[in-house]
Amino acid sequence: xxxxxxxxxxxxxxxxxxxxxxxYRQQAGDRELPWRTSPTPYHTWxxxxxxxxxxxxxxxxYYERFLEALPTIEALAHVDxxxxxxLWQGLGYYSRARNLKKAAIIITEDxxxxxxxxxxxxxKLPGIGRYTAxxxxxxxxxxxxxxxxxxVLRVLSRTLASSADIAIPAxxxxxxxxxxxxxxxxxxxGDLNQAFMDLxxxxxxxxxxxxxxxxxxxxxxxxHADGIEQELPLKSSPRQRRLEKHTILLLxxxxxxxxxxxxxxxxxxxxxxxxxxxxxxxAKDVKTWLQKHGLLAKKLQALPAAKHVFSxxxxxxxxxxxxxxxxxxxxxxxxxxxxxxxxxEELAERYSLPSAFQYYFPYIYRKK
DNA sequence: GACGCGTGGCT
DNA sequence: TAGCCAAGCGT
Numbered sequence: 001x002x003x004x005x006x007x008x009x010x011x012x013x014x015x016x017x018x019x020x021x022x023x024y025r026q027q028a029g030d031r032e033l034p035w036r037t038s039p040t041p042y043h044t045w046x047x048x049x050x051x052x053x054x055x056x057x058x059x060x061x062y063y064e065r066f067l068e069a070l071p072t073i074e075a076l077a078h079v080d081x082x083x084x085x086x087l088w089q090g091l092g093y094y095s096r097a098r099n100l101k102k103a104a105i106i107i108t109e110d111x112x113x114x115x116x117x118x119x120x121x122x123x124k125l126p127g128i129g130r131y132t133a134x135x136x137x138x139x140x141x142x143x144x145x146x147x148x149x150x151x152v153l154r155v156l157s158r159t160l161a162s163s164a165d166i167a168i169p170a171x172x173x174x175x176x177x178x179x180x181x182x183x184x185x186x187x188x189x190g191d192l193n194q195a196f197m198d199l200x201x202x203x204x205x206x207x208x209x210x211x212x213x214x215x216x217x218x219x220x221x222x223x224h225a226d227g228i229e230q231e232l233p234l235k236s237s238p239r240q241r242r243l244e245k246h247t248i249l250l251l252x253x254x255x256x257x258x259x260x261x262x263x264x265x266x267x268x269x270x271x272x273x274x275x276x277x278x279x280x281x282x283a284k285d286v287k288t289w290l291q292k293h294g295l296l297a298k299k300l301q302a303l304p305a306a307k308h309v310f311s312x313x314x315x316x317x318x319x320x321x322x323x324x325x326x327x328x329x330x331x332x333x334x335x336x337x338x339x340x341x342x343x344x345e346e347l348a349e350r351y352s353l354p355s356a357f358q359y360y361f362p363y364i365y366r367k368k
Numbered sequence: 369g370a371c372g373c374g375t376g377g378c379t
Numbered sequence: 380t381a382g383c384c385a386a387g388c389g390t
Contacts, residue, residue: 048386049386052388055385057376092375093374096373129389132387149386170369239370267372268373310373
């Protein structure tokens with residue numbers, strides 16, 4: 001049976017909600033966020049998806065480019081998958097993009113092309129969980145729903161002096177339940193949720209020193225009163241990452257470079273990559289592999305090692321630039337290996353590669 | 369409830 | 380430098 005979560009000092013929640021809207025409206029202009037200039041339900045939805053676990057500064061250029069290419073839900077529902085992934089390339093968590101399109105198709109077919117305003121209906125759409133349904137519901141439709149994210153957990157943990165571990169999902173649920181009865185309907189609901197986010201992003205910072213002197217909650221914050229704002233929130237450590245070694249092969253045939261599409265499930269699903277093999281391979285290992293696949297190297301050049309860190313995996317990369325003997329190599333490779341042979345220009349134009357391969361990008365342009 | 373799923377900026 | 384962290388969701 002799971003532990004009962006207790007959120008302390010809930011009696012000051014009304015005071016928190018009293019302070020935030022005024023502060024939000026007063027300082028809102030300080031952050032120039034494009035999704036706030038023309039907040040249609042589509043714009044709010046798109047921004048909330050892009051902002052999941054992603055900083056606003058990283059999102060802004062993607063958001064603007066995405067809307068330029070796909071200005072309506074209808075356009076999103078009909079977009080070509082390759083183009084969709086190209087628009088998302090480098091932003092990470094790529095299932096967000098696929099779910100966005102899936103939801104757009106459902107909205108087009110079942111909801112007359114308009115985002116539903118009901119929380120439980122929003123919740124059924126792919127990619128929309130409790131947080132995002134609440135954010136859209138409150139910001140776009142004025143519904144009284146607290147959108148509890150990392151910012152809210154941090155701000156509340158400090159203001160209420162709660163030492164509950166915010167890594168535990170039940171704590172998030174308890175915080176949401178503590179807030180919900182006090183939430184107003186109308187524009188103030190959205191303003192409150194955005195106020196929490198602005199406060200968490202600019203004042204009540206997670207690492208380093210929070211800027212308490214500029215905080216609208218300074219006078220009611222229990223952690224600040226006790227001088228323990230730097231100790232909160234409590235958050236248990238994530239598990240250790242597993243290490244994987246991979247050897248990247250830049251297989252070149254004249255101006256063509258080999259690309260391989262990743263499996264449709266799992267890490268970086270469906271994205272393209274440079275061919276690679278497990279382990280740290282020597283020149284001899286690479287030559288053996290080439291020979292096994294009917295390829296003949298004209299030249300083999302070692303590339304620098306690189307490290308790419310994901311949330312749950314660390315890739316330790318080594319690499320070889322392989323110039324294949326013309327004609328023989330290419331035809332053999334076409335027969336035996338599932339590679340696309342593309343020019344750098346085609347790669348840049350049409351293929352979505354994750355950032356994990358960026359270290360080896362410069363070498364595809366080298367002249368032979 | 370635990371885990372898989374990216375990336376880049378900051379300390 | 381290595382770790383921490385960000386407007387979470389699906390399974």
